[in-house]
Amino acid sequence: MADVPVGTPLAAPLPRPRTLLVGTVFGTAASLMYFAALLGVYLGERSDALSEGGEWIPSSANIQLAPPTVAAWTMLMSVVTMQWAVYSIARDDRAHAIMATALTTLFGLSVVVTTSFQYTDMGLVADESIAAVLIYTISASHLAMIAIGLVFLLLMAFRALAGQYSSRQTDGFVAASIYWYAVVFVYVVIWTAIFVLK
Amino acid sequence: MTLTETNQEAEAVASGDDLRPETEAVASGDDLRPATQSSASQWTPPTGLAGILSTGDHRVIGRLYIVFSLILSGLALIVGMLIGIEQADIDGGFGVFGQANELFQVFGLYRTTLILCGLVPFFLGLATAVIPNQIRASSVAFPRAAAAAFWTWLVGAIAHIAATFSYGGLGSFQADAARGQSVELTVLSLGMIGLGLLAGAGVIFTTLVTQRPSGMDLLQVPAFSWSMLVATGVWLFSLPVLLANLVVSWVDMRGAGTLAFGGGEAPFELVAWAFDAPQVYAWTIPLLGITAEVFTSAHRSSPRLFEPMAFIVGAFGLLSFGAWAQSFFDSADPLADDAHIVTNEVLFAAFALAIAPVVLAYGGWLAFNAYSAGQRPQITPQFALVTLSGALLTAAVVTGVLRVAEPALGVLREADADIWRGFFDAMDDLEGSSLVTGMMNFAVLGGLLAAVAGLFHWAPRLLGRPLNAPLGFLSVLPLAGGAVLVGATDALGGFFDQPARPYEAGDPPYGPGHFDEIDALGFVEALNVIGLIGYIAVLGGLALVALNVARTLAASPGAEADRGGPE
Numbered sequence: 193m194a195d196v197p198v199g200t201p202l203a204a205p206l207p208r209p210r211t212l213l214v215g216t217v218f219g220t221a222a223s224l225m226y227f228a229a230l231l232g233v234y235l236g237e238r239s240d241a242l243s244e245g246g247e248w249i250p251s252s253a254n255i256q257l258a259p260p261t262v263a264a265w266t267m268l269m270s271v272v273t274m275q276w277a278v279y280s281i282a283r284d285d286r287a288h289a290i291m292a293t294a295l296t297t298l299f300g301l302s303v304v305v306t307t308s309f310q311y312t313d314m315g316l317v318a319d320e321s322i323a324a325v326l327i328y329t330i331s332a333s334h335l336a337m338i339a340i341g342l343v344f345l346l347l348m349a350f351r352a353l354a355g356q357y358s359s360r361q362t363d364g365f366v367a368a369s370i371y372w373y374a375v376v377f378v379y380v381v382i383w384t385a386i387f388v389l390k
Numbered sequence: 391m392t393l394t395e396t397n398q399e400a401e402a403v404a405s406g407d408d409l410r411p412e413t414e415a416v417a418s419g420d421d422l423r424p425a426t427q428s429s430a431s432q433w434t435p436p437t438g439l440a441g442i443l444s445t446g447d448h449r450v451i452g453r454l455y456i457v458f459s460l461i462l463s464g465l466a467l468i469v470g471m472l473i474g475i476e477q478a479d480i481d482g483g484f485g486v487f488g489q490a491n492e493l494f495q496v497f498g499l500y501r502t503t504l505i506l507c508g509l510v511p512f513f514l515g516l517a518t519a520v521i522p523n524q525i526r527a528s529s530v531a532f533p534r535a536a537a538a539a540f541w542t543w544l545v546g547a548i549a550h551i552a553a554t555f556s557y558g559g560l561g562s563f564q565a566d567a568a569r570g571q572s573v574e575l576t577v578l579s580l581g582m583i584g585l586g587l588l589a590g591a592g593v594i595f596t597t598l599v600t601q602r603p604s605g606m607d608l609l610q611v612p613a614f615s616w617s618m619l620v621a622t623g624v625w626l627f628s629l630p631v632l633l634a635n636l637v638v639s640w641v642d643m644r645g646a647g648t649l650a651f652g653g654g655e656a657p658f659e660l661v662a663w664a665f666d667a668p669q670v671y672a673w674t675i676p677l678l679g680i681t682a683e684v685f686t687s688a689h690r691s692s693p694r695l696f697e698p699m700a701f702i703v704g705a706f707g708l709l710s711f712g713a714w715a716q717s718f719f720d721s722a723d724p725l726a727d728d729a730h731i732v733t734n735e736v737l738f739a740a741f742a743l744a745i746a747p748v749v750l751a752y753g754g755w756l757a758f759n760a761y762s763a764g765q766r767p768q769i770t771p772q773f774a775l776v777t778l779s780g781a782l783l784t785a786a787v788v789t790g791v792l793r794v795a796e797p798a799l800g801v802l803r804e805a806d807a808d809i810w811r812g813f814f815d816a817m818d819d820l821e822g823s824s825l826v827t828g829m830m831n832f833a834v835l836g837g838l839l840a841a842v843a844g845l846f847h848w849a850p851r852l853l854g855r856p857l858n859a860p861l862g863f864l865s866v867l868p869l870a871g872g873a874v875l876v877g878a879t880d881a882l883g884g885f886f887d888q889p890a891r892p893y894e895a896g897d898p899p900y901g902p903g904h905f906d907e908i909d910a911l912g913f914v915e916a917l918n919v920i921g922l923i924g925y926i927a928v929l930g931g932l933a934l935v936a937l938n939v940a941r942t943l944a945a946s947p948g949a950e951a952d953r954g955g956p957e
Contacts, residue, residue, distance in 0.1 A: 211601070214600050219592060225630035226630035227632070233635075318641075319642075325641055327643050328641060331636060
């Protein structure tokens, strides 16, 4: 290609590789597959138990629908605040982005608290039934997923505080939001498959 | 300043340090550091063990993967050899294993070590070292994550082997407290292995998607890169399922008593799908990419009709996804003897049958390229290895088709029982026979041969100079011959009703009357002796490859890798 003197219009900027975003999508897809497998086992075992005329969740357990429903609504509210954070950072409104991230973190923490309360309240003994093993495995795995999401959110918030993200570079917040939406989606599925269907 | 320079600058900004700090900064080295950092000249990178432990250099990580996966593959083959010795005398047993439980432990260890500690990390190592160069990137996408993935995998692999030999294993026939803890550690360490491999796959996938230069689309990457993209995509959907199975097992073990997932053989049953069709093919997907590159390189041409080949590899990946074929998605009792048979046999048979024309099409693509090149291939060790690895994969697929022959041809049996009765009788009960082990060995050892071929092919970039060709040819014969013997004897044994699982609960595992259902016991024992020779041969071949690598490294002390060679 022949050299062209200075003054010629610049070539259009090339698209930036969105490494963090793609990596997060990969991790999120892996997490969804993990829960798909767990819920597949759960629903399969539940179906077998019920088709044989047995009980699935032991009658001694007292699983109330209210706490997980509160947690589900809390998670759904966190979708709004998460999107608020992405919207704000895309408009260089760093203060609102950080505030929205803090609110999302708060919602996440409250779900952890609600789940912990439910653990103490439902009277489900972990090693007494297959249902208990699976319910604790799935819900505790989801708590771990929330914890990872919270660390991700806090990391993005601190980076935003340090001035790293702006309307030119929103990948961190978008990546965190994708993961967080997956956290919420998984909880809604858990709420339906475990707590509503019982 | 010229437009060329401004374009270069635009490209540098688009893919440069400020926007890809993790990609660039860690693994690059001094040449990419800003010149203004005068203090950097006073900092000396750690060398020796500290350098290896703290490295983020994708080439070093790739080499580490390859070295340790070679070692662990050798260990897996030794374990296979021990099983082979025991099977050489089915009627009495040679007493290698005092109890059936010990045989059950190494039976699982052979599979986990050969596939998850040998084959898959070998491919990941090649990919980590080679792919950035193939797509003209300076490093992998997340160098520190690549290092973390490697160390997680390695620690998990060592713990897994140690736990199994500490009376652990993926479950046991008898449970007591001490054994339970070792079983727990085995399960946890296998989880670590899976997590490490998943992270490594994520790094390769992200590298391929994001680190290509502008203008290079995914169908323009070399065949090996494409096959790794497909492979990591399939592994992305498989490994989390394996992890979920292991977590369920582990949680169940934590209770006062196990209920369904952690006791007896259940931990192995939960993950057995990963070592069986169709998933076993998924671990070998990169074989197709390596074969394509080596094959066309030997014909001194570039791949023609790349898009059809890419489609074939994609179809192979799709049909090899096997996480659905696990016992807990079956309505039957998961701990029953036939637990690994999914209820929906139609789906199972369909997958096994559908993958056969895909492999046939791939063979056709290779033949077309050979014909189009218009010249005889240059015979190199890697060419011989990929040719034989392709033959082994074909044998695996044919064995897989035979395995499902009974359900697939059941309709014909009903239609015309007289003519085909003899044939169908021979096909009876192949499911659950050692034919299944033969299929796995064909596929996995074929993959191992392809990985070794990749090592020969990219040795100039990996090790700084080519591997010794005569020594390479010397290793081809035992590697390929041994792999054929191992797979073929197991497959043939299946036709004589040799069971896939060479143990029964008891003490000792073998003895008169244990396997009365086996036809022609003496012949099956002779087959098993030949299979044992096959294990020894493959092990010898791997030792020769290791010697070749050591010799090359010793001949070029301090040689910096990445000096030319094929991309």
